[in-house]
Amino acid sequence: MITANMAKDTRTQGTAEFDWDALALDGYSLAERAEYSDKYEGTLNSVAEREVIEGTVVSANKKEVVINIGSKSEGVIPTSEFRYNPDLATGDVVPVYVETQEDKYGQLVLSHKIARVHSAWNKVNEVLKTGEIITGFVKCRTKGGLIVDVFGLEAFLPGSQIDVKPIRDYDIYVGKNMEFKVVKINQEFKNVVVSHKALIEAELEEQKKQIISGLEKGQVLEGTVKNITSYGVFIDLGGVDGLVHITDLSWGRVNHPEEIVELDQKLNVVILDFDDEKKRIALGLKQLEAHPWDSLDAEMNVGDKVKGKVVVMADYGAFVEIAPGVEGLIHVSEMSWSQHLRSAQDFLKVGDEVEAVVLTLDREERKMSLGIKQLMPDPWEAIEGKYAVDTRHEAKVRNFTNFGVFVELEEGVDGLIHISDLSWQKKIKHPSEFCKVDDPMEVVVLEIDRENRRISLGHKQLEENPWEVFESTFTEGSTHAGTVIELKDKSGIVSLPYGLEGICPARHMRKEDGSNCKVEDSLDFVVIEFNKDARKIVVSHTRTFEEGDDKPSTRKASGSGNSSAAVKSLNKNTEKSTLGDLDALAALKQKMEGKK
Numbered sequence: 001m002i003t004a005n006m007a008k009d010t011r012t013q014g015t016a017e018f019d020w021d022a023l024a025l026d027g028y029s030l031a032e033r034a035e036y037s038d039k040y041e042g043t044l045n046s047v048a049e050r051e052v053i054e055g056t057v058v059s060a061n062k063k064e065v066v067i068n069i070g071s072k073s074e075g076v077i078p079t080s081e082f083r084y085n086p087d088l089a090t091g092d093v094v095p096v097y098v099e100t101q102e103d104k105y106g107q108l109v110l111s112h113k114i115a116r117v118h119s120a121w122n123k124v125n126e127v128l129k130t131g132e133i134i135t136g137f138v139k140c141r142t143k144g145g146l147i148v149d150v151f152g153l154e155a156f157l158p159g160s161q162i163d164v165k166p167i168r169d170y171d172i173y174v175g176k177n178m179e180f181k182v183v184k185i186n187q188e189f190k191n192v193v194v195s196h197k198a199l200i201e202a203e204l205e206e207q208k209k210q211i212i213s214g215l216e217k218g219q220v221l222e223g224t225v226k227n228i229t230s231y232g233v234f235i236d237l238g239g240v241d242g243l244v245h246i247t248d249l250s251w252g253r254v255n256h257p258e259e260i261v262e263l264d265q266k267l268n269v270v271i272l273d274f275d276d277e278k279k280r281i282a283l284g285l286k287q288l289e290a291h292p293w294d295s296l297d298a299e300m301n302v303g304d305k306v307k308g309k310v311v312v313m314a315d316y317g318a319f320v321e322i323a324p325g326v327e328g329l330i331h332v333s334e335m336s337w338s339q340h341l342r343s344a345q346d347f348l349k350v351g352d353e354v355e356a357v358v359l360t361l362d363r364e365e366r367k368m369s370l371g372i373k374q375l376m377p378d379p380w381e382a383i384e385g386k387y388a389v390d391t392r393h394e395a396k397v398r399n400f401t402n403f404g405v406f407v408e409l410e411e412g413v414d415g416l417i418h419i420s421d422l423s424w425q426k427k428i429k430h431p432s433e434f435c436k437v438d439d440p441m442e443v444v445v446l447e448i449d450r451e452n453r454r455i456s457l458g459h460k461q462l463e464e465n466p467w468e469v470f471e472s473t474f475t476e477g478s479t480h481a482g483t484v485i486e487l488k489d490k491s492g493i494v495s496l497p498y499g500l501e502g503i504c505p506a507r508h509m510r511k512e513d514g515s516n517c518k519v520e521d522s523l524d525f526v527v528i529e530f531n532k533d534a535r536k537i538v539v540s541h542t543r544t545f546e547e548g549d550d551k552p553s554t555r556k557a558s559g560s561g562n563s564s565a566a567v568k569s570l571n572k573n574t575e576k577s578t579l580g581d582l583d584a585l586a587a588l589k590q591k592m593e594g595k596k
Contacts, residue, residue, distance in 0.1 A: 050099070062079060067094070072108075095116065096110040123151045132181075134194075157193075158193065211237065215271055215274050222266060223242065241281070248285060250325070252321065252325045303358060308322035328369060330354075332344040334359065347372075355375065380450055389445050400437075409443075415455035421460055424463065424467060467535055491503050494525055501537075525540060
C-alpha cells in the first residue's frame with residue numbers, strides 16, 4: 001500500500017528532475033531569448049538623471065509634446081515650453097533635461113525649458129570670452145532698459161547701451177530682434193547684461209578719427225542737438241559729439257540752455273577748440289554773430305542816461321542789460337547817497353527796469369559801470385544851509401563804535417556823536433549803554449566837513465553844562481549826604497545828589513568807630529577835590545570827624561564867594577534841604593532824571 005508520504009516524495013522527485021530551461025512557451029529557446037534580449041538592450045541609451053541630452057519629437061499637440069530619447073519609455077513635455085518655436089514638427093531634434101528616469105507612475109520626466117537654460121548659460125559664458133555677436137529678442141521694457149531673450153535666458157539691456165545717442169522712447173524696440181554683445185555676467189545671481197551700443201562703437205571710433213583729423217579751428221559745421229544739460233548742449237556732428245558750453249550759446253545771459261535750443265534741432269556751430277587724444281570738441285554758437293559791444297551806439301559817453309533790465313544780483317551790486325549782450329554794473333555804493341553798509345538786494349531785484357547814468361565806459365575791455373544815485377540830488381551839496389552849526393535836528397541811531405554813535409539825519413547824510421558828547425554827567429563806557437539802534441535822538445550840529453562828507457554832532461549840548469553849577473555847589477570842603485554803592489580795591493564809589501558819583505579813596509572810608517564804610521552805608525562826605533573838566537569829584541567820610549587842621553568847615557554845601565544868588569541862598573539852608581528844592585535847578589534835575 002502506498003502511503004501519502006510516499007506519494008509526495010514521488011511528486012517532488014519528478015519536479016526536481018524536470019528540465020524547465022528546455023521549455024519554451026513562446027516558441028523561443030532560452031538561448032534565443034538571451035540573444036534577442038541583448039540586441040534590445042543595445043538599442044537603448046544609457047541615460048543619467050540631471051543631464052541634458054537630445055531627443056526627437058514623436059508627436060505634438062496643443063497640450064503636450066512626446067519626446068523619444070532612446071530610453072525604455074518616452075517623455076512628455078508641456079507644449080508651453082516650446083512657445084518660442086511655433087514651427088515645431090515631428091522629427092525635430094530638441095535638447096531636453098532628464099529630471100528623473102521614472103516617477104511614481106513609472107513615467108520618464110523631461111524638461112525642455114531647463115535644458116535651454118543650461119545650454120544658454122554655457123553659450124553666454126562662451127560668447128563673453130569670444131566676443132561673438134549674438135541675436136536676441138526684445139521681450140519687454142523694464143526700469144532703466146529692456147529685457148532681452150538670449151538663448152532662452154532673460155538678459156538686461158540698459159538704456160545707455162541701446163545706442164550711442166540717448167534714447168527717449170524704449171517701446172519702439174519691444175518685439176524686435178537685435179544684435180548684441182554680452183558685456184557682463186554675474187555668476188552668483190545668474191544675471192546677463194548685453195549691449196547693442198558696443199557693436200557700433202568700434203565702427204564709430206574709426207569714423208571719429210577721420211572726422212577729427214579733418215577739423216580746423218574756426219570751421220563751421222552743421223550738427224544736431226543730441227542732449228541738453230544745465231551746463232551746455234551736446235551736438236552730434238555726424239558720428240562725433242561736441243559741446244557748446246552755456247557761456248558760448250549767446251552773448252546775453254542764459255539761465256538754462258533750453259532757452260536757446262531744443263532736442264533734435266539742426267544748427268550751425270563753429271569749432272573753438274579740439275583735443276585729438278581725448279577726442280573733445282569745444283563748439284560755439286554765439287561766435288557766429290557779431291559781438292553786441294561792436295554795435296553799441298558810438299555816441300554813448302560817460303554821463304549819458306541809459307535804461308535797462310536787472311539780469312543778475314549780487315551782494316556787491318546789480319548787472320543791468322542795456323542791450324542784448326551788453327551789461328553794466330551798478331555797484332551798491334552807487335545805488336544810494338547813504339554810506340551805510342547795505343546789500344544790493346535792499347534796492348533792486350532781478351527783472352527790475354531801471355534808469356541809470358554811465359559812470360565809466362571801456363569799449364576795449366567791454367566793461368561799463370552805472371549809477372542810479374546820480375539821478376537824485378546830492379544832499380551834501382547844500383549841507384551847510386540845511387544843517388548849520390548849532391542847529392538842532394532829529395536823527396536816528398544807526399550803529400555804534402567804541403568811540404561814539406553814528407546817526408542818520410536823512411538818506412545819505414550821517415553824523416557822528418562822540419561818546420564824550422552824549423552826556424554831561426553819566427560816565428559811559430560804551431554807547432550801547434546810552435541808546436539803542438533805531439532809537440530817535442535829538443542832536444546839535446557841532447562841525448561840518450563837506451569835502452570829506454563828515455558832520456560832528458552832540459547830544460549833551462542840548463542842555464547847559466550842569467557842571468558849571470555843580471562847581472559852585474560841590475566846592476572843596478563842602479559836606480553832602482551820600483550812599484556807598486560799590487567797593488573797589490583802593491576806593492569806593494559814592495552816590496551823591498543829582499545823580500552824580502564821587503570817588504572815596506580807601507584811607508578816607510574809615511568811620512569814627514574805626515570800621516570801614518560798607519556798601520549801602522548812607523553817610524556824610526566831604527568834597528576834597530572837584531574837577532569840572534574831568535567831571536570828577538573826590539570825597540572823604542573820615543574828614544567829617546577828624547580833629548585839627550584836617551577838620552572840615554562846619555558848613556554843609558557851602559558855596560564860593562562868587563556863586564550865584566540862588567546857590568548862596570541854597571547854602572544857607574543845606575542842613576534842612578537839598579539843591580533839588582531850588583527853582584533854579586529844578587528844571588535841570590527833571591531833565592537829568594528823564595535821561596536816566
